[in-house]
Amino acid sequence: MKILRLYMKEDSKVKPTPAEEPKVNKKEIIEINLKEEANLSTDDDDDKLVIKDEPSSQDEADEPIQADVSAASSCDYNLSHFKKNESVFSENEESESQTEIKVEVKEEEDSDEDMPLCNRSKLSARVSSNKRKLEDDDDEEDDDIPLAARKKPKIEKKIKKEKKKKRSFDDEEEEEDFKPEKKPKVKKEKDKKKIKKEVSQPESPVKGGRKKKEEEEVEVWKWWEEEKKDEGVKWKFLEHKGPVFAPPYEPLPKSVKFKYNGKVVELSPEAEEVAGFYGKMLDHDYTTKDVFNKNFFKDWRKVMNEEERELITDLQKCDFNQMNAYYKEVSEKNKNRSKEEKKELKEKNEALIKEYGFCIIDGHKEKIGNFRLEPPGLFRGRGEHPKMGKLKKRLNAEDIIINCSQDSNIPKPPSGHKWKEVRHSNTVTWLASWTENVQNQVKYIMLNPSSKLKGEKDWQKYENARRLHKCINKIRDDYQKDWKSKEMKIRQRAVAMYFIDKLALRAGNEKDEDQADTVGCCSLRVEHIELHEKKDDKEYVVVFDFLGKDSIRYYNEVPVEKRVFKNLTLFMENKKGGDDLFDRLNTMILNKHLSDLMPNLTAKVFRTYNASWTLQQQLDKLTNEDDSEAEKILSYNRANRAVAILCNHQRSVPKGHEKSMEKLKEKIDSKRDAIKDAERQVKDAVREAKHGSVKEKFVADKKKKLLQRLKEQLAKLEIQETDRDENKTIALGTSKLNYLDPRISVAWCKKYDVPIEKIYNKTQRDKFRWAIDMAGPEYRF
DNA sequence: ACCCGGACTTGCTTACAGCATA
DNA sequence: TATGCTGTAAGCAAGTCCGGGT
Structure with a gap:
């Protein structure tokens, strides 16, 4: 893989800044900052923000990056697939900086467990208060406005919207070929026959239920x-x-x-x-x-x-x-x-x-x-x-566009109606579409995930992620070097890449005014992070607190490399809470760069890659050959959970969780009692058997077996208990469905002899049929 | 070079079927 | 037989990313 590094000239154009607060040219900021740096940093030459050509490379505190997946309190796996012994980061020596980040899954005042996630604890709207260690200027006037209400001045957006609206009104219908096409009659017949043959599956006689x-x-x-x-x-x-x-x-x-x-x-x-x-x-x-x-x-x-x-x-x-x-x-x-x-x-x-x-x-x-x-x-x-x-x-x-083959049986609209359009575009996968009136977005009718079309894409996605594995070292190396770039844009890009890689953040496209105010990596604003030189005996901690996709809160305290920390300080200089942290960066620039590093590489690939990689590492680590099936499954779920935590997949505590937990506990207690009872019985029986006949011995054996069974049942219940409790606010489904290379799971099942049904339900098996078929026990991501 | 919409993936919640349990 | 529970599928909103037009 050839990796191109672009050292471009500082772009002459300065991003237009909101009118009301004339801002300093970014270049100036760097320079200003450098001056300050020069003045301040007397001792720690470790981290001069170099602008000269030759980067001061030697004395880097080159620490390996660790994925932060540590679990919320209860489960204590401490994974780090970036660790050097995993050979991913082989070039980076030493450093034992055990990163331990709490993914604090909202813990405020117990109150709002029953609400949908996004309505909960309206995210400390005051995230960015004056606690900031490295005091930038103090003008943070909108601290008290709830996040969602804060507006970035975007006048053109309004106009855009108007335009959009207009378009949607006056593009009423324009009728088109609605009469069935006559011409390929012959072919049609043929095709149909073929299809008939393929389609007419053996009609199953009704054989009750599942079967x-x-x-x-x-x-x-x-x-x-x-x-x-x-x-x-x-x-x-x-x-x-x-x-x-x-x-x-x-x-x-x-x-x-x-x-x-x-x-x-x-x-x-x-x-x-x-x-x-x-x-x-x-x-x-x-x-x-x-x-x-x-x-x-x-x-x-x-x-x-x-x-x-x-x-x-x-x-x-x-x-x-x-x-x-x-x-x-x-x-x-x-x-x-x-x-x-x-x-x-x-x-x-x-x-x-x-x-x-x-x-x-x-x-x-x-x-x-x-x-x-x-x-x-x-x-x-x-x-x-x-x-x-x-x-x-x-x-x-009249709202619906139909997409199908020209020579197929074209679907009929309800009587008295006409389709908006019938088209025959075979470069897209949808069967029908319409424009939804609230957001003015196109919606589609598409195939099920079990279809070839979707499956193939899914497969490609994971192959792509695996390809990333081959050059991830290089890429990490690269962006670490870029932390010292003299060009602001590149520095920002490098830090953003670090976040995306380490924390599995989403890319963070820009959003319109008329959508909920949520952010991802590139759209982070100053108010979304806090910097602490020291926090709970950890150095250089960045505290993330923002609303991500679906307005789910992301809260994470992350110790970072000193250089990253310094860079962030620099990026935040002279900015208000509502300003973009990465003002020189957007997803396009980022993805453009990524695709230069590797074909088809985008921000989202990192998420897939890190998720799947984490699963594999966790499975390796947590599974014991001679565990019981239930224990193995627990291990799997834990690995899965680690990924879910990494990706911040949350859910609201299911209704009646409390109750069902209690019931389970009751069950466990009664099981314990039963065991005690059984133990006593066994004791008695054994005593009897000692000087008894065959019959007594037989009874004793039986009792022993019963006890054994009870114990197993208890163990199962206990496992279930921990599993369920650890899971109450974490959603496993999303990662399982979208981020974890199914072949890893399939291989794991085959290797440890766990039936695939225990991991994937029917739907999932359908979706991942290709993987089930493809992967042997030796498969590695 | 950017803007914009189209296409497709991701993500959470809800409704419900189907089962076990009282 | 009614009731309660649980896992699954459906539903649809909200992301990402790309490519075409200007």
Whole structure:
């Protein structure tokens, strides 16, 4: 792998700064800083921020980087796949700096366990208060504004948005080829025949429960044994039935009244439907939020008729209680449906899936991921989303673009309707798409993860990550050197890469004003980190505290290399809390650089790489050949958990966790009692047996066996207990599904003789079929 | 060189089926 | 037989990244 290092000239252009606070040219800042440095740093020549050409390399405190995966309190594995003995960082000697970072999974005042994660502990909005050790200037005026409310001045954004909106309005329909294409009739026949043959799976006779389902599964063909040829073409033939529309609105019974200002008001169906969306959610936290209510009310009024609009002017005066009660009643009724009804419904649903849930792609029948269009409703953004509560409109055929083969049976729109467009683009993988009206984003109907299309990509992803392994040393070396670059941009880039590599941070694209204020690496702001020269007997600690994807809080105290620390100090100089930490960097620049280092390398690959690598290391470390199966699985889960912690995958404490824990404890206690009892019995029996006959001996043996079994059961329960408790705020699913090379798990299962079903459930096995097939016990990531 | 939208992956929550248990 | 629990799938929001147009 050839690695290009670009030492470019300091770019002449200075990033435009917000108008109100004329900022110093970055170059100047460096220089200023250097002067200061020169003055200050008398003793520790260790870390001059060199700007001259030759970097002062020798006396680097070249410490190896450690992945920070230490667990939250309870579990104490201390992994570090970066450790030198793992040979990843072989060039870096010494340094025992055991990094021990607490991933403090929100521990404030026990209170809010039941809320969705993003609503919890609104992140110490005061993260960046004056505690800063290395006092930069003191102008942090917006410390008291909650994070989400802080705005970066972005005027052009507004204009952009306007434009967007306009576009979405006036690009009404422009009809297109909706009549089935006649021309390739012959080919069609042929194709169809072929498909028929492939598709008509042996119809499984109904053989009760599970079995039946298994057999009805889509055919699995070993695409991974086929030769790969890409060229951007995703398929040759694609046929499907089109999406399933949301069921039409059924007006409420007349007895369900809506009241305004205490008086019953009869709503038009349109207004009623939308009111119903709100009424249904009355118990939800959302309806207590200002933004939500405002947005809802505004959009609701839009669908009202003149009269209604005139009358209903204040949400406070609206009474949705009857609607709420009605919906509750309905769902109650649904729960109590009779067996027959349930069965009927199920059959109907299965028939629907059978008809619409599959497509034919290149001669194979494959499951579609989401063949149902999203029903109308109120938008529920996560975190402090400015658009929460807006009305998500009902979709019609006129909104939908169909994508399929020209020579396939083109799906029919509902009678009286026309598709927005039918296109035949085989360079994309979606079957249908539409533009959602709240965020103005395209949404898609795509294939299930078990499909070839998805599987192949998944496989590629992990191969790519494995490729990174081959040059990770070089890359790490490189960015460590770049910490001393004389160019600000490169320094920032290098520090960002370090974060991404070490902490598995996301890239952090820029976001629009009209989205929740969350950040990733490149979009970190000064207010999101705190620097401590010393914290709890650790040196050079960076405290991260910000809201990441889905407004999940990321909190981490990380000891870093001195040079990184100094650089951060430098980056924060003369900035306010709301300013970008890496003002010379964005994801594009970063990814551009990464792709120069290795083809197809992007920020996200590091996450995949580090996750999978961590899993492998952990599995190696935690698994004992002669553990019981349950113990091995616990080890696996622990390894999995380490990854989840690394990637900050959280979840809200499941409802009734407390209760279920208690129950488990009870069970354990009673098991213990049983064991005591059994022990006593065994003792007695043994005594009897000593001078007894064969029969007594037999009894004693039996009792012993029973005791043994009880003990095993107890052990299992205890394992379950720790496992469950350690897991309460950590979500394993995401990493399992998206970050861990399944071949590692498969290999582990094969090596230690654990049935794959214990690790992957049915869906997961489908998704990872390729890996199950591909990897032997010797596979290494 | 940047902006923007399109395409696709990632991530959390919710609803529900199916099972065990009382 | 009703009830409660648990694991799974569905749902959909929110990221990443790329490429085309200007």
